[in-house]
Amino acid sequence: MENEKSFWRIAFERGLVAGVVLLLISLIGMLEAFKGREIIGGLFTMSQVLIVGTLYLTGSASGKLVKDNLRQSALGAMLTGAVGGFVTGLLPIVGTLVNLRSVLLNASPELYKILSFGTGPYVGLVVLIIVGAISGLAGVLVNQVKGWPRQAINNSLVAIIMLGLLADLFRVTIEQWGNLSVILSWMLAIKGLSYPGVAAILVVAFGLSYLKSKQPAEKASVSIFQQKGPKKYAAWLVAGIGLLLVPPILGVYFSEVLDNVGIYILMGLGMNILLGYTGMFNLGFVAYYALGAYTVGVLTSPETSANPIPWIAAMPVALLVAIIAGVVLSIPVLRMRGDYLGIVTLGFGEIIRILAGSDLLKPWIGGSNGITQIARPGIAIWLTKAIPGFQIQQTIYYVILFFVIVGIFLSIRLRDSRQGRAWMAIREDEDVAQAMGIDLINVKLLAVIISSALGGLAGALFAGRLSSTYPQSYTLMVSLNALCLIIVGGMGSIPGVVAGSLALVGLPDLLREFGEFRMLVYGALLVVMMLVKPEGLWPAEAMKRELHAEEKAPAAAD
Amino acid sequence: MLKNWLKRISATDILMWGIGLIIILGVVWGSVATLSSGKYDSAAWQNLIVTGLTLGSIYALIAIGYTVVYGILRMINFAHSEIFSGGPLIAYYLARALDNSGFLAKQPIIGLILIALFSMFISMSIAFLAERIAYRPLRKAPRLIPLITAIGVSFFLLYTYKGLFGSGIKDYPQLDILKGRTPVFGMDIQIVYIVILISAFVLLAILYSLVQFTKLGKAMRAVSEDKDTAALMGIDVDQIISATFMIGGSLAGAGGFLYALMFHQVAFAMGFFPALKAFTSAVVGGIGNVVGAMIGAMFLGIIEAMGPNIFLDGLGVPAPNQLKDAIAFVLLVFILIFRPTGILGERLATKKA
Numbered sequence: 053m054e055n056e057k058s059f060w061r062i063a064f065e066r067g068l069v070a071g072v073v074l075l076l077i078s079l080i081g082m083l084e085a086f087k088g089r090e091i092i093g094g095l096f097t098m099s100q101v102l103i104v105g106t107l108y109l110t111g112s113a114s115g116k117l118v119k120d121n122l123r124q125s126a127l128g129a130m131l132t133g134a135v136g137g138f139v140t141g142l143l144p145i146v147g148t149l150v151n152l153r154s155v156l157l158n159a160s161p162e163l164y165k166i167l168s169f170g171t172g173p174y175v176g177l178v179v180l181i182i183v184g185a186i187s188g189l190a191g192v193l194v195n196q197v198k199g200w201p202r203q204a205i206n207n208s209l210v211a212i213i214m215l216g217l218l219a220d221l222f223r224v225t226i227e228q229w230g231n232l233s234v235i236l237s238w239m240l241a242i243k244g245l246s247y248p249g250v251a252a253i254l255v256v257a258f259g260l261s262y263l264k265s266k267q268p269a270e271k272a273s274v275s276i277f278q279q280k281g282p283k284k285y286a287a288w289l290v291a292g293i294g295l296l297l298v299p300p301i302l303g304v305y306f307s308e309v310l311d312n313v314g315i316y317i318l319m320g321l322g323m324n325i326l327l328g329y330t331g332m333f334n335l336g337f338v339a340y341y342a343l344g345a346y347t348v349g350v351l352t353s354p355e356t357s358a359n360p361i362p363w364i365a366a367m368p369v370a371l372l373v374a375i376i377a378g379v380v381l382s383i384p385v386l387r388m389r390g391d392y393l394g395i396v397t398l399g400f401g402e403i404i405r406i407l408a409g410s411d412l413l414k415p416w417i418g419g420s421n422g423i424t425q426i427a428r429p430g431i432a433i434w435l436t437k438a439i440p441g442f443q444i445q446q447t448i449y450y451v452i453l454f455f456v457i458v459g460i461f462l463s464i465r466l467r468d469s470r471q472g473r474a475w476m477a478i479r480e481d482e483d484v485a486q487a488m489g490i491d492l493i494n495v496k497l498l499a500v501i502i503s504s505a506l507g508g509l510a511g512a513l514f515a516g517r518l519s520s521t522y523p524q525s526y527t528l529m530v531s532l533n534a535l536c537l538i539i540v541g542g543m544g545s546i547p548g549v550v551a552g553s554l555a556l557v558g559l560p561d562l563l564r565e566f567g568e569f570r571m572l573v574y575g576a577l578l579v580v581m582m583l584v585k586p587e588g589l590w591p592a593e594a595m596k597r598e599l600h601a602e603e604k605a606p607a608a609a610d
Numbered sequence: 611m612l613k614n615w616l617k618r619i620s621a622t623d624i625l626m627w628g629i630g631l632i633i634i635l636g637v638v639w640g641s642v643a644t645l646s647s648g649k650y651d652s653a654a655w656q657n658l659i660v661t662g663l664t665l666g667s668i669y670a671l672i673a674i675g676y677t678v679v680y681g682i683l684r685m686i687n688f689a690h691s692e693i694f695s696g697g698p699l700i701a702y703y704l705a706r707a708l709d710n711s712g713f714l715a716k717q718p719i720i721g722l723i724l725i726a727l728f729s730m731f732i733s734m735s736i737a738f739l740a741e742r743i744a745y746r747p748l749r750k751a752p753r754l755i756p757l758i759t760a761i762g763v764s765f766f767l768l769y770t771y772k773g774l775f776g777s778g779i780k781d782y783p784q785l786d787i788l789k790g791r792t793p794v795f796g797m798d799i800q801i802v803y804i805v806i807l808i809s810a811f812v813l814l815a816i817l818y819s820l821v822q823f824t825k826l827g828k829a830m831r832a833v834s835e836d837k838d839t840a841a842l843m844g845i846d847v848d849q850i851i852s853a854t855f856m857i858g859g860s861l862a863g864a865g866g867f868l869y870a871l872m873f874h875q876v877a878f879a880m881g882f883f884p885a886l887k888a889f890t891s892a893v894v895g896g897i898g899n900v901v902g903a904m905i906g907a908m909f910l911g912i913i914e915a916m917g918p919n920i921f922l923d924g925l926g927v928p929a930p931n932q933l934k935d936a937i938a939f940v941l942l943v944f945i946l947i948f949r950p951t952g953i954l955g956e957r958l959a960t961k962k963a
Contacts, residue, residue: 535761
């Protein structure tokens with residue numbers, strides 16, 4: 053279909069799309085929220101990165117449409133960028149003429165200033181058009197670079213933006229090293245990265261990409277963890293020691309964020325067994341999480357229990373409760389198909405939340421006041437006392453790390469077992485799986501048991517970490533978070549779960565400005581991932597084959 | 611005979627029927643307890659029934675959107691809740707402008723119709739865009755993928771509303787002509803409820819005749835029967851799907867406007883519960899079936915309005931109205947377990963489609 057339209061028209065339309073996207077991120081307040089984040093001190097703020105980045109990406113996408121005519125592709129990309137800039141530039145002009153603010157909360161003079169790069173609205177329009185054209189052109193030029201330098205450019209851009217965003221946290225972290233902070237403090241300006249810091253990142257990125265390009269191709273594609281021989285063990289050892297050293301090196305705040313990431317990894321692993329392996333859709337995963345947390349709360353808090361027991365004794369009970377709930381809630385719905393299953397489980401999740409906050413169960417679980425004074429894992433408390441200078445967030449990290457490793461190990465072993473293959477057979481086609489002699493109900497129930505146990509474990513850790521639990525924590529968002537992270541990471545892929553949690557739970561926790569837009573970005577991510585890369589960013593092999601089967605063999609479909 | 615019968619029953623069935631029986635017993639017991647206590651007089655019951663019918667007529671308007679889209683695409687349009695809330699949320703600004711300029715006080719009926727049309731238009735556009743941008747490229751994808759996309763669209767829209775218009779509750783202007791009560795068939799009913807009921811029924815009647823008696827309706831039914839054959843008969847399937855989304859969207863927008871009339875306020879997150887209940891109604895009536903959705907919605911509206919007072923109160927549950935949202939979910943779960951076809955539907959919940 054796209055061949056029918058002329059290239060220029062497509063480039064023009066992409067420009068309009070870029071403009072609309074930019075208008076949207078301006079008007080929802082994202083640009084203004086990020087104006088204080090300087091990426092490179094005194095040079096670039098995150099808001100400007102968002103503007104230029106959008107125009108750059110759409111421009112380079114337009115440029116890619118033309119294969120062998122550099123002049124045409126460059127002009128097209130410039131057209132896209134300029135149109136995008138023009139559409140965006142109209143906002144400040146309209147905004148100064150009409151008062152948009154009574155409807156659109158974020159249409160403030162401050163926003164117009166950001167959009168026009170500090171100039172007035174009319175000059176700003178011209179500036180935006182020029183910036184758009186240059187960004188588009190830059191996109192095409194980078195496309196022209198081939199091989200390792202292009203890799204290096206992309207990697208260093210990402211690294212600069214990420215490190216620049218996290219510069220404040222980076223500084224706080226370095227400061228607790230005392231005198232040792234000199235090794236890295238030169239990389240930071242007062243806000244954002246310093247010029248030497250940027251230079252260092254560029255050098256490292258180019259160096260690494262160059263070294264990688266020198267390696268033979270088949271070796272480069274295999275990660276060091278999968279290679280044979282002592283190298284592999286050494287790599288695992290280093291990774292293990294690295295994980296153990298995280299709390300003392302990175303400090304309290306990072307540890308707290310990683311605790312949260314770990315809890316979501318456990319939930320993601322549970323969800324992965326349901327959705328990724330077995331193909332059962334569950335939007336009420338939060339129910340298991342809530343049950344795990346509440347069971348631990350009820351059993352260990354002196355508020356709700358006459359004889360409070362320690363966390364470690366309550367945890368198995370929490371798992372059991374979650375498993376029983378999972379089985380009882382699943383038996384009736386096991387025969388249902390994906391989408392119905394999603395809605396029904398969503399219903400379960402909401403019922404649990406409504407019950408937790410209601411007056412009906414108030415005498416036992418505290419109603420909307422929740423439960424406080426929940427016991428923490430004993431070993432974490434002991435470690436906090438044993439190691440001077442350690443906070444509870446840092447020691448509980450080890451507890452969570454332990455359970456995450458157990459969860460990952462379990463997932464891998466199950467995936468490779470007979471059971472795991474049965475799950476995947478059900479995912480691919482229930483009827484065929486049944487015909488092959490798989491007992492659908494039993495096999496599905498096993499998936500539910502394992503995943504609800506992981507969900508309950510995550511809940512137990514959550515309650516033990518915060519030492520309190522409130523019904524407000526168990527909204528649909530938790531299920532959606534878990535869903536989103538395995539979609540982005542890749543359904544059925546364990547590294548995907550870990551990477552997804554780091555990116556979707558860890559990153560937003562680190563960037564406080566981002567918190568507000570978290571769900572918005574998740575929604576957009578779900579749509580974009582489904583449209584562009586349904587197998588996820590770190591796909592499991594089988595998923596990749598399935599979803600791209602049609603491209604390879606179009607005639608075989610249906 | 612008995613042996614065969616026993617063979618066919620599994621432990622699962624026994625468990626399910628047991629739970630079902632307990633719930634039915636609870637409902638009966640609670641209702642009897644409430645009725646015998648004489649806590650509510652007949653006027654109170656009438657009030658609850660009218661409220662339930664009014665709510666139900668709004669749910670019916672929303673449920674149509676779920677049901678027609680499901681009928682054609684076999685897909686639950688998760689984003690329908692935000693299509694429903696988008697219309698009244700944006701129409702609020704028109705309502706405010708009309709109110710401030712004094713137009714609404716001078717010409718209340720024209721003003722209300724304008725706001726309603728605007729709300730319908732906005733919801734229709736959102737539904738159209740969502741289908742065009744997010745769902746259309748995924749027609750041939752495995753069936754979980756459109757569902758996940760729909761969830762993404764839903765959250766994207768929800769938080770876009772929040773970002774654009776803020777998270778505050780917005781008070782719809784209240785009109786004098788809609789205040790007060792009037793006697794109908796010997797019952798004392800709020801005027802606004804009558805207006806909502808009549809407009810909802812008019813819209814539902816229009817929809818029904820559209821589906822049954824027009825060429826577009828015929829094409830819609832043909833596409834929902836068999837897309838490929840319909841295409842061979844010269845029907846532009848993509849266009850019909852777009853039209854379906856637009857019809858569902860505009861009815862949801864109208865429902866949203868009536869919802870705003872009933873509760874006088876809108877907020878960015880208002881769509882979740884009404885839409886979930888509307889979905890429940892669609893399932894209760896048999897998803898894919900237009901008339902079923904309307905009946906299911908009325909049923910659900912009445913259950914929701916009366917349920918907390920009639921059986922939860924009788925069971926001695928404190929603050930029963932806290933649990934009214936849970937009732938709809940329990941009903942949904944049980945309908946799907948015991949009669950997934952709904953009242954008037956074909957068996958779809960377990961079918962592969």
